Amino acid sequence: MKIAIEELAGCSGCTIAVLDLHEMLLDVVAEAEIVYSPVIMDVKEPPEGIDIAFVTGAVRNEENRERLEKIRKRAKTLVALGTCACYGGISGLSMLNSNVDLFSCVYREVETVKPDGVIPTDVPPFLYRAFAVGDLVKVDYYVTGCPPKEAFLKKIIPAMVAGDTLELSRKSVCSECDRIMGPVENWTLKRRHEGVPDREHCLLGQGYLCLGSVTFGRCAATCPKNNIPCHGCNGPSLDILREPCRDIHGMMVRRISDLTDKPQKEVEKEFYDVAHTMYAFTIGSLIMEDKETSKIRDLVKERSK
Amino acid sequence: MKEITISPVTRIEGHAGVRIFLNDRGEVDSAHFQVVELRGFEKFLIGAAIEEAPRITPRICGICPSAHHLAAAKATDQIFGVEPPATGKKLRELLNVGQFVHSHALHFFMLAAPDFILGHDCPAESRNVIGLARQSPEIAKKAIAVRKFGQRLTEAVGGKPIHPANALPGGMSAPLTEGKRAELAVMADEALGIAREGWDLARNLLDGVDTEIGAVRTGFVGMTNQGVYSTYDGSAAMLGPDGGRVGSFSGPEYTNFIEEYSEDWSYLKFARFKGGDYYRVGPLARLNIVEKMGTEHADAALAEYRERFGTGTQAALAYHLARYIEFIASCERAVQLLSDPGITAPDIRTPVGAVVNRRGVGIVEAPRGTLIHDYTVNEAGIIERCNLIVATCQNNYAMDRGVEDMARRVVENGALTEAAANRIEMIIRAYDPCISCATHAIGKMPLKIECVRRT
Numbered sequence: 001m002k003i004a005i006e007e008l009a010g011c012s013g014c015t016i017a018v019l020d021l022h023e024m025l026l027d028v029v030a031e032a033e034i035v036y037s038p039v040i041m042d043v044k045e046p047p048e049g050i051d052i053a054f055v056t057g058a059v060r061n062e063e064n065r066e067r068l069e070k071i072r073k074r075a076k077t078l079v080a081l082g083t084c085a086c087y088g089g090i091s092g093l094s095m096l097n098s099n100v101d102l103f104s105c106v107y108r109e110v111e112t113v114k115p116d117g118v119i120p121t122d123v124p125p126f127l128y129r130a131f132a133v134g135d136l137v138k139v140d141y142y143v144t145g146c147p148p149k150e151a152f153l154k155k156i157i158p159a160m161v162a163g164d165t166l167e168l169s170r171k172s173v174c175s176e177c178d179r180i181m182g183p184v185e186n187w188t189l190k191r192r193h194e195g196v197p198d199r200e201h202c203l204l205g206q207g208y209l210c211l212g213s214v215t216f217g218r219c220a221a222t223c224p225k226n227n228i229p230c231h232g233c234n235g236p237s238l239d240i241l242r243e244p245c246r247d248i249h250g251m252m253v254r255r256i257s258d259l260t261d262k263p264q265k266e267v268e269k270e271f272y273d274v275a276h277t278m279y280a281f282t283i284g285s286l287i288m289e290d291k292e293t294s295k296i297r298d299l300v301k302e303r304s305k
Numbered sequence: 306m307k308e309i310t311i312s313p314v315t316r317i318e319g320h321a322g323v324r325i326f327l328n329d330r331g332e333v334d335s336a337h338f339q340v341v342e343l344r345g346f347e348k349f350l351i352g353a354a355i356e357e358a359p360r361i362t363p364r365i366c367g368i369c370p371s372a373h374h375l376a377a378a379k380a381t382d383q384i385f386g387v388e389p390p391a392t393g394k395k396l397r398e399l400l401n402v403g404q405f406v407h408s409h410a411l412h413f414f415m416l417a418a419p420d421f422i423l424g425h426d427c428p429a430e431s432r433n434v435i436g437l438a439r440q441s442p443e444i445a446k447k448a449i450a451v452r453k454f455g456q457r458l459t460e461a462v463g464g465k466p467i468h469p470a471n472a473l474p475g476g477m478s479a480p481l482t483e484g485k486r487a488e489l490a491v492m493a494d495e496a497l498g499i500a501r502e503g504w505d506l507a508r509n510l511l512d513g514v515d516t517e518i519g520a521v522r523t524g525f526v527g528m529t530n531q532g533v534y535s536t537y538d539g540s541a542a543m544l545g546p547d548g549g550r551v552g553s554f555s556g557p558e559y560t561n562f563i564e565e566y567s568e569d570w571s572y573l574k575f576a577r578f579k580g581g582d583y584y585r586v587g588p589l590a591r592l593n594i595v596e597k598m599g600t601e602h603a604d605a606a607l608a609e610y611r612e613r614f615g616t617g618t619q620a621a622l623a624y625h626l627a628r629y630i631e632f633i634a635s636c637e638r639a640v641q642l643l644s645d646p647g648i649t650a651p652d653i654r655t656p657v658g659a660v661v662n663r664r665g666v667g668i669v670e671a672p673r674g675t676l677i678h679d680y681t682v683n684e685a686g687i688i689e690r691c692n693l694i695v696a697t698c699q700n701n702y703a704m705d706r707g708v709e710d711m712a713r714r715v716v717e718n719g720a721l722t723e724a725a726a727n728r729i730e731m732i733i734r735a736y737d738p739c740i741s742c743a744t745h746a747i748g749k750m751p752l753k754i755e756c757v758r759r760t
Binding site: 009010011012013014015016017019021022023025026029030034041042043044060061063064089090091093094096097101102103105106107110111112113114117118119120121122123124147148149150191192193194195196221222223225226227228231272273275276277278 | 326339340342343344345347348349351352353354356360361364365366367368370381383393411415422429430432433434435438446449452453455464465466467468470473474475478479503560563564565566567568569570571572574576654656657679686687690691692694712728
């Protein structure tokens with residue numbers, strides 16, 4: 001079994017997540033041969049005849065796209081590993097600005113650079129937008145998570161190496177959360193730094209924008225258990241993925257309205273910074289942008305003016 | 306025009322390349338370190354609510370997410386005008402300690418050591434942690450154990466081992482339970498044992514290695530708490546290339562001292578002092594700056610290190626030893642903090658109200674060097690301006706010049722063997738560059754080496 005890990009635009013966190021198999025890593029490399037992974041080894045190009053290629057990161061520039069196409073050709077099975085590969089991830093937020101504005105900010109407008117700073121051109125050019133891996137090539141398996149969690153990878157990697165299939169949870173983050181709903185009265189949306197949430201009750205019920213109900217689980221609801229509302233880093237829940245008319249924003253509006261008896265229009269008015277609080281991990285995904293009720297198109301249009 | 310390409314530069318975090326330009330006699334004309342990606346955080350954070358910065362910016366880097374998380378959190382404290390309570394601060398420091406243990410163990414044992422232990426001319430397929438596991442399984446197992454401790458510590462304090470989420474304006478969101486503390490304290494003792502044993506290996510690593518390679522002369526920047534080694538609290542001290550103290554900064558005044566510029570051939574910016582002198586950050590810089598580490602075993606190691614390299618070394622390969630001494634110090638600090646009875650106290654968070662200051666600058670030491678997060682917000686706390694200065698950008702000049710120095714030594718008759726290419730990569734690896742961080746501005750990095758013959 002020959003395994004490769006390719007990295008596109010991302011943070012290397014998914015490769016670190018594989019290293020976070022810890023001792024199990026030794027068992028995995030006893031069964032399978034890692035033939036290419038630039039972060040941990042010196043082989044410069046993915047060889048032919050890869051059985052499983054894990055691709056991490058989003059596609060943001062020409063080099064990313066070429067690497068993706070190459071590894072797709074050389075691998076029997078391609079796994080989109082992590083939320084960037086599955087949905088564009090945080091790099092997708094770069095679509096809130098035109099490439100020209102992005103470069104101009106970084107090289108000419110931040111306080112430590114000069115207004116006549118050089119904008120690099122002798123580098124792989126940017127694509128007109130960010131893409132998830134599945135937007136450009138056929139993906140055999142999607143493994144979500146920013147990055148995928150240790151307990152989850154410990155289940156799936158040995159199984160994949162052994163050629164087994166296994167049944168996995170398809171539930172949302174809420175299904176793994178230990179909070180109880182409790183009373184919901186005089187609900188208003190709070191900013192995340194406002195007040196201190198109590199540890200017993202649902203964060204959404206307390207007024208915090210917790211995306212647990214619209215987010216795919218398998219993370220053991222770690223953030224809500226640590227008193228941090230879910231940010232949606234595992235990507236959309238299965239019902240949103242399946243239904244063309246369901247979308248993160250729309251489902252949050254509906255859910256809060258049901259919870260609070262506030263009309264949907266009123267709920268919507270309380271939202272702020274929808275791009276960074278709701279679509280931070282999915283804005284670079286064509287699948288999510290193409291949803292009938294998605295706000296992504298509007299957000300991109302509005303901000304990139 | 307002739308091109309030789311080695312792509313990507315490997316065993317570093319992210320994508321980067323090296324370009325070597327040859328004259329018609331096949332000699333090195335010039336060489337550069339090139340980063341081929343960018344993501345654009347400084348721009349796309351504009352418009353975000355400031356309290357989101359600590360949970361968006363860890364995604365700059367999966368290797369040192371805690372440093373970004375904490376730099377952003379410190380900036381939010383200033384914006385809301387609060388200080389975290391004592392336990393909140395200790396937990397944040399402990400989070401950074403977890404980061405250092407994992408990152409330094411990863412780099413020393415898994416990314417850099419194969420060059421020294423297996424030899425830089427060992428075949429490319431086995432010159433890595435897997436090859437190391439075959440040849441020296443005991444070292445590999447210990448490397449896995451200490452990294453695991455670092456990640457478990459980060460997870461317990463920060464919520465998750467990668468991209469922690471628990472730091473927020475005013476402190477931390479969840480306390481450390483007594484059960485977890487006790488479990489981690491045992492692991493910390495074990496990790497310190499491994500770190501101490503490993504010093505024998507580490508201090509001999511550079512024996513017989515020419516430490517003049519990759520030569521460059523620069524100033525240094527690193528945090529210190531009144532002369533003592535510190536990664537979370539203190540001010541950033543600046544040394545000039547002659548070793549003299551230039552000054553220090555701890556907030557927005559960094560802009561009086563540091564400037565950045567860009568080159569056409571790399572997405573990665575370069576940082577230097579405003580007077581034009583270049584500087585470096587990271588383990589070498591920090592150890593040049595501090596008077597002492599403040600913990601027993603690290604101080605003993607520092608004394609040995611200084612016997613060999615003096616008090617202000619410029620040698621790039623000394624980064625490896627400096628990094629190892631920091632690794633010992635981090636394990637010792639973990640033991641200390643985990644035996645502090647206050648570490649499990651419930652006072653972890655100072656409640657915050659409205660925006661008090663429109664600007665917050667969070668500075669911490671990341672494993673690779675000084676990290677600066679600078680945010681300006683409007684009255685509602687929405688980000689209006691953002692500047693992020695990461696370690697790899699501050700080491701860019703030194704890597705670039707080191708690459709050229711090494712290229713001149715190893716390119717023969719206009720050709721580069723695989724082993725020679727790895728020698729160039731070894732210089733880059735000494736800095737433990739993080740291209741994920743470096744390209745926060747827009748992208749990511751493996752290293753590729755390209756020789757271009759100028760005609």
